[in-house]
Amino acid sequence: MAELSKTYDPRTVEPKWYQRWTDNRDFEANASSKKKPFSIVMPPPNITGVLTLGHVLNNSIQDILARRARMQGFEVLWLPGMDHAGIGTQTAVEKWLRKNEGVTRYDLGREKFLQRVLEWQDKHGGIIIQQLKRLGCSADWSRQRYTFDDNYVRAVEKIFVDLYKKKLIYRGRRMINWDPAAQTALSDEEVINKPQRGSLYYVRYEIVDQPGKFLEVATTRPETIMADTGVAVHPKDKRYADLVGKEVWRPLPREKIPVVADEAIDPEFGTGVLKVTPAHDKVDFEVGQRHKLPVLDVLDPDGKINCPAVPELNGVDRFEARKRAAELLQERGLLSKTEPYENNVGFSDRSEVPIEPRLSEQWFLRYPRTKEALAVVKKHLIRFFPRHWEKVYAQWLENIQDWCISRQVWWGHRIPAWYRNQKSEDRGQKSEIYVGIEPPPDPGNWRQDEDTLDTWFSSWLWAYETMDLKTRKKFYPTSVLVTAPDIIFFWVARMIIAGLQFKPGKSQKIEDNIPFQDVFFTGIIRDKQGRKMSKSLGNSPDPLELIDKYGADGLRFGLMRIAPSGQDIRFDEKQIEEGRNFATKLWNVARFRQMHGPSSAAPKIDKKKLSIFAVEILSRLDQTIDVIDTAYRDYQFNVVAQALYTFVWNDYCDWYVEAAKIDVFGEDEAKKQSALAVMDYVLSAVLRLLHPFMPHVTEELWSTFGFSGESIQFASPPKKLRLPYPSSRLTAAIFDLIRAGRNLRAKAGLSSSYKVKFALRSDDQEITAERPVIAHLLNASELIIDPKFKAGPGTPIATTSLGEILLVVEVDRSAERERLEKEIAKVELELSTVEEKLKSKSFVDRAPRQVVELHRQRQKNFAEQLAKLKQAREQL
RNA sequence: GCGCGGUUAGCUCAGUGGUAGAGCACUACCUUGACACGGUAGGGGUCAGAGGUUCGAAACCUCUACCGCGCACCA
Numbered sequence: 047m048a049e050l051s052k053t054y055d056p057r058t059v060e061p062k063w064y065q066r067w068t069d070n071r072d073f074e075a076n077a078s079s080k081k082k083p084f085s086i087v088m089p090p091p092n093i094t095g096v097l098t099l100g101h102v103l104n105n106s107i108q109d110i111l112a113r114r115a116r117m118q119g120f121e122v123l124w125l126p127g128m129d130h131a132g133i134g135t136q137t138a139v140e141k142w143l144r145k146n147e148g149v150t151r152y153d154l155g156r157e158k159f160l161q162r163v164l165e166w167q168d169k170h171g172g173i174i175i176q177q178l179k180r181l182g183c184s185a186d187w188s189r190q191r192y193t194f195d196d197n198y199v200r201a202v203e204k205i206f207v208d209l210y211k212k213k214l215i216y217r218g219r220r221m222i223n224w225d226p227a228a229q230t231a232l233s234d235e236e237v238i239n240k241p242q243r244g245s246l247y248y249v250r251y252e253i254v255d256q257p258g259k260f261l262e263v264a265t266t267r268p269e270t271i272m273a274d275t276g277v278a279v280h281p282k283d284k285r286y287a288d289l290v291g292k293e294v295w296r297p298l299p300r301e302k303i304p305v306v307a308d309e310a311i312d313p314e315f316g317t318g319v320l321k322v323t324p325a326h327d328k329v330d331f332e333v334g335q336r337h338k339l340p341v342l343d344v345l346d347p348d349g350k351i352n353c354p355a356v357p358e359l360n361g362v363d364r365f366e367a368r369k370r371a372a373e374l375l376q377e378r379g380l381l382s383k384t385e386p387y388e389n390n391v392g393f394s395d396r397s398e399v400p401i402e403p404r405l406s407e408q409w410f411l412r413y414p415r416t417k418e419a420l421a422v423v424k425k426h427l428i429r430f431f432p433r434h435w436e437k438v439y440a441q442w443l444e445n446i447q448d449w450c451i452s453r454q455v456w457w458g459h460r461i462p463a464w465y466r467n468q469k470s471e472d473r474g475q476k477s478e479i480y481v482g483i484e485p486p487p488d489p490g491n492w493r494q495d496e497d498t499l500d501t502w503f504s505s506w507l508w509a510y511e512t513m514d515l516k517t518r519k520k521f522y523p524t525s526v527l528v529t530a531p532d533i534i535f536f537w538v539a540r541m542i543i544a545g546l547q548f549k550p551g552k553s554q555k556i557e558d559n560i561p562f563q564d565v566f567f568t569g570i571i572r573d574k575q576g577r578k579m580s581k582s583l584g585n586s587p588d589p590l591e592l593i594d595k596y597g598a599d600g601l602r603f604g605l606m607r608i609a610p611s612g613q614d615i616r617f618d619e620k621q622i623e624e625g626r627n628f629a630t631k632l633w634n635v636a637r638f639r640q641m642h643g644p645s646s647a648a649p650k651i652d653k654k655k656l657s658i659f660a661v662e663i664l665s666r667l668d669q670t671i672d673v674i675d676t677a678y679r680d681y682q683f684n685v686v687a688q689a690l691y692t693f694v695w696n697d698y699c700d701w702y703v704e705a706a707k708i709d710v711f712g713e714d715e716a717k718k719q720s721a722l723a724v725m726d727y728v729l730s731a732v733l734r735l736l737h738p739f740m741p742h743v744t745e746e747l748w749s750t751f752g753f754s755g756e757s758i759q760f761a762s763p764p765k766k767l768r769l770p771y772p773s774s775r776l777t778a779a780i781f782d783l784i785r786a787g788r789n790l791r792a793k794a795g796l797s798s799s800y801k802v803k804f805a806l807r808s809d810d811q812e813i814t815a816e817r818p819v820i821a822h823l824l825n826a827s828e829l830i831i832d833p834k835f836k837a838g839p840g841t842p843i844a845t846t847s848l849g850e851i852l853l854v855v856e857v858d859r860s861a862e863r864e865r866l867e868k869e870i871a872k873v874e875l876e877l878s879t880v881e882e883k884l885k886s887k888s889f890v891d892r893a894p895r896q897v898v899e900l901h902r903q904r905q906k907n908f909a910e911q912l913a914k915l916k917q918a919r920e921q922l
Numbered sequence: 923g924c925g926c927g928g929u930u931a932g933c934u935c936a937g938u939g940g941u942a943g944a945g946c947a948c949u950a951c952c953u954u955g956a957c958a959c960g961g962u963a964g965g966g967g968u969c970a971g972a973g974g975u976u977c978g979a980a981a982c983c984u985c986u987a988c989c990g991c992g993c994a995c996c997a
Contacts, residue, residue: 050956052956052957053957053959054959239993239994239995239996241996246997263997264997265997266996266997267997278997311997312995312997315996315997316997317997318997319997320997321997322997323997327997329996329997330997388996389995389996389997390994390995390996391996392996432927434926434927435926437925437926438925438926438991438992438993441924441925441926441992441993442992442993445993445994531991531992532991532992534992535992570991572990596959600959607935607945608934608935608945613927613928613935614927614928614990614991615934615935616933616934616935617934618933618934618946620933620934620945620946620947621934621945621946623946623959624945624946624959626959627957627959627960628959629959630957630959630960631956631957631959631960633956633957634956634957634959634960635956635957636956637956637957638956638957639956640956641955641956684935684936685936688936688944688945691944691945692944699956699957700961703956704961707955711955785962785963788962788963789962789963789964791951791962791963792950792951792962792963792964793963793964795950795951796951797951797952798950798951798952798954798961798962798963799951799952799953799954800952801954825954825962876941879941880941883940883977883978886977886978887977888976888977888978889940889977889978890977891977892976892977892978893940893977893978894940896940897940897978898940900940900941901940901941904941
């Protein structure tokens with residue numbers, strides 16, 4: 047057995063074991079295995095991604111589940127991979143090119159740009175995989191997948207074609223969310239509403255047949271006036287009833303537009319008149335459709351005004367144009383007032399710029415299987431943890447809109463559609479369409495769609511397209527998905543729909559085709575002020591630095607202990623420090639055991655020779671195993687971590703090991719061996735229970751102790767011993783007694799290193815038998831056990847259920863009196879509270895018998911204590 | 923506007939009807955033969971507020987306030 051160093055050094059231990067595990071191919075899943083399957087697919091991080099605390103949390107949880115399952119004898123597949131992240135990666139590479147070479151993607155052109163992305167990907171991409179390895183993740187790296195693998199690309203194209211043939215995918219000219227920065231369409235889910243402070247402009251539209259009279263319109267977007275093709279009022283609005291059907295002059299550029307009546311107008315808002323801009327607003331578009339108003343587009347894709355008729359604004363950026371339009375109107379006397387106004391503006395999730403509603407020809411998916419998707423969750427065929435996400439999920443599915451799946455970015459899966467006889471460059475022109483995996487037979491006359499697919503249109507197949515048929519047969523549906531809740535619509539819901547639609551399972555049954563049985567939603571990690579971690583705020587600590595400082599095990603354990611299921615987590619580095627401290631504590635208590643000779647490979651304990659303290663710790667171990675089992679069932683990782691922390695630190699280190707030192711350092715060889723065997727037993731159990739959380743340090747200790755020839759990764763979790771536990775009450779009482787004695791010492795102002803004499807008024811044989819242990823834990827020079835012990839005046843005294851404990855040393859009498867008075871007051875208060883309760887007839891009659899009994903017992907104890915304390919006071 | 927979370931010690935959080943808890947921080951003592959990344963003892967709470975149910979409420983119900991999130995609206 048190698049000797050343990052004085053402190054645990056994760057920096058050498060952790061990489062050593064990770065290397066060995068991968069060399070042994072311990073993480074590789076065997077699809078031919080006869081063991082029961084347990085599988086997780088890793089939410090694929092972006093290829094451009096670097097490890098964040100969110101990843102650490104997410105992947106630690108997955109690793110815990112995978113490692114626990116492996117120990118429980120499951121054949122485990124934890125399938126890792128990466129996502130090409132269309133817009134994200136394109137943006138990142140463009141930024142890099144601009145910075146390093148001063149070129150844009152347009153300078154390079156599509157082909158060259160894509161080549162550069164591939165080069166960039168090979169050079170800078172996938173760092174996160176290495177980082178996950180440093181965290182200790184036991185994923186099967188031999189099966190690492192990428193959404194751009196050839197097979198995967200093929201699969202994405204195939205389902206596009208399939209859905210097109212089923213008329214679930216269609217091409218149409220509709221209002222979409224346009225991101226002027228990334229210059230692409232977005233799905234509704236990629237738009238985030240934020241309240242923005244702006245102005246409400248009141249603009250005067252002159253009535254055509256009543257010159258000099260004006261209709262006032264309130265708008266937040268005067269820069270779109272040029273695209274107005276009408277104004278609308280509510281049909282029942284009496285103020286404007288006579289104007290409906292007439293015309294007004296649009297101020298910029300001056301032109302006649304009709305006044306229409308439409309139910310969608312809120313008469314309460316502004317002046318009750320809406321300027322109708324069908325090209326730049328969803329509601330306006332619908333109003334325009336109902337009244338056959340023309341659609342006039344005055345915005346270029348990059349967000350600049352395109353309106354030569356108003357040269358002052360033409361070519362100006364939309365926000366600048368807003369100001370200038372207001373000024374222009376002001377100059378012409380057409381702006382009656384401006385009010386400060388706050389409204390919600392949709393922002394692009396990616397580029398963080400306001401999106402533009404825009405009429406555009408795009409590809410859409412009509413979601414299939416939404417009712418089934420709702421049902422599988424409602425009927426708990428798929429279980430959500432925590433449960434309340436079911437409601438959010440249902441709300442989304444019940445109000446689902448078609449999904450805009452085409453993106454005007456170059457980096458992504460190219461849409462397998464070709465066009466022929468396209469007359470004009472306008473995307474709106476109808477032409478012959480060919481959709482297929484293979485290019486059309488006569489490629490010369492066809493032109494492939496320039497667009498790519500939404501990244502999530504590939505990710506939604508992740509749960510099964512990452513597996514070959516054999517693997518799928520063994521491991522699909524997966525056991526559990528671990529994910530942050532912010533992608534519940536983007537990913538979780540869509541994967542469920544994909545599973546139900548494409549039926550990749552081994553049969554047609556629904557239960558074979560759901561992508562996962564459980565979904566565990568993690569919390570979101572925030573900083574101490576409760577803000578989300580973000581690059582721009584710079585409040586996101588680098589996990590790699592944390593690993594360097596505290597070790598991967600410390601980071602994992604610290605984080606898991608503060609990550610209550612489903613609650614957001616306020617990050618505090620102190621918690622990680624505690625994780626590290628815990629690893630050190632474990633290390634040192636193992637060292638202590640190791641200093642007293644070799645351990646047995648398969649520790650056995652002789653039940654007849656156990657000390658009462660051994661029985662106590664073994665019983666608490668059983669309880670801990672129970673708590674852990676229950677907590678795992680509900681994915682309450684913080685409960686598991688906390689239970690282990692308390693057991694190791696408080697129960698084992700503070701009480702058992704301290705109590706056992708008498709035997710370990712004593713003369714009685716049998717007692718010594720028994721104590722050491724208990725330590726071996728507990729350590730062996732604790733290491734296995736902790737291994738999923740702290741894989742490296744537990745493996746290191748496991749191998750040092752030689753508990754088995756094998757890696758701890760495949761050792762079974764400890765079973766309960768189920769000893770009869772008769773002495774629990776006694777040990778608890780002894781611990782109370784010791785605390786009371788230590789308290790007397792501290793209150794007397796005596797140094798804790800100074801050995802003092804204690805006396806215990808008792809004649810209990812069981813207590814007498816434990817005299818050496820009690821004396822040791824009290825750091826007593828001597829412990830007298832004598833029911834009739836007579837103390838001199840001023841001897842500090844405390845009452846316990848085992849008898850009065852006295853600190854045999856003369857102290858200042860008045861100080862002791864004062865202490866006693868306080869003690870008496872405290873007990874009196876407790877006594878009166880209990881008595882009050884017992885006086886209540888309704889309590890005695892209605893409360894469960896055990897509860898009443900408990901109160902009676904307490905009343906008795908307090909009364910006895912009080913009597914003894916008062917007696918002690920008399921003797922002073 | 924609708925929905926979902928949350929509000930417990932200075933901080934971070936546990937606590938599903940029966941004596942209010944943990945860790946950190948704080949105070950005092952201790953470098954005692956695993957560990958100062960440690961040990962011992964201690965101080966610190968109208969459980970956001972109001973009402974209700976109950977013998978008994980931090981917990982269950984109703985309302986209010988505040989914080990966070992999602993959806994809708996957003997001229």
